[in-house]
Amino acid sequence: MTTETPVPVAKRVPSERTHHGDTVVDEYAWLAAKDDPETIAHLTAENAHTEARTAHLAELRNTLFEETRRRTQETDLSVPTRKGDHWYYTRTVEGQQYGVHCRRAVRDGETDPPVSVDGAPLDGEEVLLDGNLLAEGHDFFSLGAFDVSPDGRWLAYSTDFSGDERFTLRVKDLTTGEVLADEVPGTFYGTAWSADASVLFYVTVDDAWRPHRVWRHRIGTPSTEDVVVHQEDDERFWVGVELTRSEKFVLIDIHSKITSEVLVIPAGNPTGEPASVAPRRQGVEYSVEHHGHRFLILHNDDAEDFALAYTSADAPGDWVPLIPHTPGTRLESVDAFADHLVVSLRTNGLTGLRVLPVGGGDGHDIDFPEPLYSVGLDSNPEYRTRQVRLRYASLVAPESVYDYDLVTRELTLRRRKPVLPGPDGREYDPADYEQHRDWALADDGTRVPISLVCRAGTPRDGSAPCVIYGYGSYEASMDPWFSVARLSLLDRGVVFAVAHVRGGGELGRRWYDQGKMLAKKNTFTDFVACARHLVKSGWTSADRLVARGASAGGLLMGAVANLAPDAFAGVVAQVPFVDPLTSILDPSLPLTVTEWEEWGNPLDDPEVYAYMKSYAPYENVAAVDYPAILAVTSLNDTRVLYHEPAKWIARLRAVAPQGDYLLKTEMGAGHGGPSGRYDSWREEAFVNAWILDRLGAA
Known part of the structure; x- marks a missing residue:
């Protein structure tokens, strides 16, 4: 096993930036040149180094992969969902990476969804799309849109073969199986059909990957004749489009981080002008659901945790209260059915x-x-x-x-x-495991929830290895989820914990607000408090604790590595947002302007600049003893550009060379990593093998 460390290319001239009187030298800014052969050579060398440093884990990686595969029913079929005269479902087939999307006609008197035997195709099945056929010849495949028209005739679908989340939209005639000549490159998520299925609405992005235009396409015509229905010129806002469940209205959702507006078009009159349900007001968010003669409005106007109201669908005006605001009960969405609301x-x-x-x-x-x-x-x-x-x-x-x-x-x-059954042949039994809710005390006295799962009878004497996971941004909640791959950790005695830190949405809108903008550091100190609590309460010890997070959770990982390097034996940062200040200072980058209401605008505000600089992981690398760090990224990631972790690892090596730092770059994937299910299992096995090695639990 080699321990040689690849040396970043040093011949480039470091870049400088000056903001608010502060001049910063960035020695590794050259890594942002994606098309430069030197950049690709550097990433390739890093991958080779990581493979060499983890070669001793190859057998364990394969074992973990096989455990996940063995526990998974590979040939399987989802519970069919009824829409109109058909049941829709997805099948997976052993040995195939992607799902097969199907439907079957509803039979006379059939009310319950049909049941498959051992995941076999249903009798009378019609295959709509086979992801495996679409993916042939490509290392990456992702399906964006999958939208059947109201009459069941057309399927609008879109594909991405690089991972950059820029999709090509197509339309398939489900009566003949023909894919029409209609083809639109460069589309985003979201489509909506007109009532008569003659028109399809879709979304495209601007140069900064901001969804900003909603288009109208008439089936059977070239995309050059498509019409822009709405263009959003305010760079803080993005747009989306959908058809209501009632199929009566097309909704155009216009949203910034803190303000929204919804435009409606009658689905029966797709060439009509969009009408606003309520004009946007700074700081007021609302969403719309159609229900009979009214629009239901979920909103935060003088309602921090949101309230539900309604207005006339014929002439939207005043909002009539339906569910009043209740502090501490966060209303997240409303779904309307003919006789009930959920x-x-x-x-x-x-x-x-x-x-x-x-x-x-x-x-x-x-x-x-x-x-x-x-x-x-x-x-x-x-x-x-x-x-x-x-x-x-x-x-x-x-x-x-x-x-x-x-x-x-x-x-x-x-x-x-x-x-x-797992490797020991035993059936899975939830009683073999325990789940707990614990609470840590943050530095400011705030109680922070922690969710934990472990094997039944796991000792509380500090001897158990532990993984602590966190995110803490965008009001995203890390609600309890089940993972087959996680069983391989639990069965080796590992405790798995989720720190529900501020910046997430677990405890309502205030919980989110207390972890964003100029309160962002609460996210990081909460996570450290949770880690310290797990040690203090006997769940684990600092030398047996690995932290893990992805994307904005990767920012969290970089921040806590700087803040409390002694609290962890290892850190896994996946597609990590570790150079946020550089990115948020550049309005031309994807997501930057829309993110200013999440992080603040350091370009114009000296206080925000100073605050972000004080916590940005890349800016604060120091000559300290860091825990071992594994950074995983993807070359085609649009959301968090690959060069952020590449620069971070390079600077860590330069400033704290005694540490153990690895970078793994997927050279043909995007933000979500490898696209095929087997490739995803192998990626998870790679990460978990590294974790088990760090924990001494391999």
Whole structure:
């Protein structure tokens, strides 16, 4: 095993930047030149170094991969969802990387979804798209849009073969199987059909990858004849498009981080002018759901954790209260069905669902017995229905699909994702594991929740190895989730913990606000407090604790490595946002301007500049003893550019050369890493093998 460290190319002249009287030298700015052969050579050398340094883990990586594969039912079929006259579902086939998207006609008297035997195709199946065929000849494949027209004839779908999330949109005639000549490159997520399926709406991005235009395309015509329906010129805002469940309106959602506006177009008049439901007001967010004669409005106007109101669909005006604001109960979305509303919410750090009958009567919450869980609505395309599809999971309960009768309140389990016997041949039993909710005390006295899962009987004497995971940005909540790959850690005695730090949304909008802008450091100190708490309470010890996070959670990893390097034995930072100041100072980069309401605008505000510089991981690398660090990135990532972790690792080596730092770059993938399921399992096995090695639990 070699321990040679690749030396970053040094012949380039360092770049300088000056802002607010502060001049900064960036020795590794040249790595941002993606098309430069020297950059590719550097990343290739880093990959070779990482492979050499981890060569001793090859057998363990293969073992972990095989454990995930063995526990997974590879030939499988999702619970079919009804839309119109068909059941829609996705199949996977053993040995194939991608899903096969299918449908089958609803038969006379059929009310319950059809059931497959061992994941076999349903009798009468029609294959709509086979991801494996589409992916042939490509190292990467991702499906963006998958949208069947209201009449069931057309399928709008889009594909990405590089990982940069720029998709080519196509239309398939499901009656003939023909893919039309209609083709639109460079599209974003989101499509919507007109009522008669003659028109398709879609979204494109600007040079900074900001979704800014909604287009109207008439089926059977060249894309050069497409019409811009809405163009958003305010660079703080992005746009999206969707068809309401009622199929009566096309919604154009215009949103910044703190302000929104919704435009509507009658689906029966797709060439009509978009009309605003309510003009945008700075700091007011709202979303719209159509229900009969009214638009339901979920909003935060004088309602920090949001309230529900409605207005006329014919002439939108004043908002009439429906569910008042309740501090501490965050209303997240509302789904309208003909006779019921279902409100998705969270309270006390847990997700929940509340059912409201339209014709009067008391609403009710759907109850679940576990102390920690995650529940939400699944795909529910039918407007006139008395059943809704739910998806449920916990740290110990595999993902489960339920149908809930809105009238009788009966919960029917349709399917629990199988977990096949592990290496010892034993069936998976949730009783073999424990999940807990613990609380750490932050520096300012705030109680920070921690979710934990471990093997039953794991000692609390500090001897157990532990992984602590965190994110803490964008109001994204790290709700409990089940992972087959995680079982390989738990069965080796590892405790898995999730730190629900401020900046996330677990405890409502205030929890988010206390971890953004000029309060961002709370995210980092909360995470350190959680790590210290796990040691103090006997869950683990600092030399047996590895921190892990991705994207904005990768920023968290870089920050806590600087803040408390002694608290961890290792740090895994995946697609990490570790050079945020440089990126947020450049308005031409993807996402920058839209992010100013999340981080602040350091370009114009000296206070924001100084604050971001004080915590940005790349800016604050110091000559200290860092824990071992594994950074994983992707060359075609649009959200967090590959050069951020590449520069970070290079600077760590230069400033603190005694440390153990590895960089692994996927040369043909994007923000989510490898696209095929087997490739994703191998990537997870690589990371988990490194973690187990650091924890001494391999």
